[in-house]
């Protein structure tokens with residue numbers, strides 16, 4: 001397993017996921033802050049937009065952090081970090097794993113850039129609806145699926161931690177404490193150390 005990464009980016013999620021999965025990987029740095037950089041064919045085949053994180057695992061090459069989390073969990077930790085295909089929790093697992101790129105990030109970007117929101121017309125609703133839904137989803141649970149940590153928590157937990165870092169996380173019943181639980185995990189701590197550069 002090779003992970004193309006850069007410090008202080010969404011690569012941190014992929015490292016966190018690989019650490020949770022307990023599989024060996026090598027890191028290849030992509031100097032995303034250098035506009036003159038020449039990307040290798042191997043990296044571009046895995047990440048056609050030239051974005052990190054991306055992985056190459058044997059014949060498999062892919063990017064998009066949520067897709068990477070689902071792939072790694074299904075391929076290496078089925079039944080633990082990903083519910084099996086016939087587990088009733090599978091639907092919620094997919095919903096919450098995709099919630100970060102489909103809902104949290106567009107809503108964060110809109111708010112950060114002070115773009116006027118339209119809760120009905122936008123597929124991600126708006127920032128307040130995103131937070132309310134996320135917070136309600138955690139009600140009475142340790143992790144988003146219940147008692148068991150899964151790859152969905154890697155994506156959602158990194159969103160919660162990012163929002164706090166950017167001072168965008170409002171007071172909530174559940175999200176702040178959930179971010180604390182995520183940050184206390186050894187795999188998260190290892191990923192933070194590595195990805196801080």
Ligand SMILES: N[C@@H](CCC(=O)N[C@@H](CS)C(=O)NCC(=O)O)C(=O)O
Pocket residue numbers: 008009010011032050051052053063064065066101
């Ligand atoms: N939706 C993608 C976003 C990936 C992304 O935006 N990566 C940024 C770093 S966080 C990047 O590679 N930027 C460098 C560039 O665009 O050249 C994911 O979740 O993996």
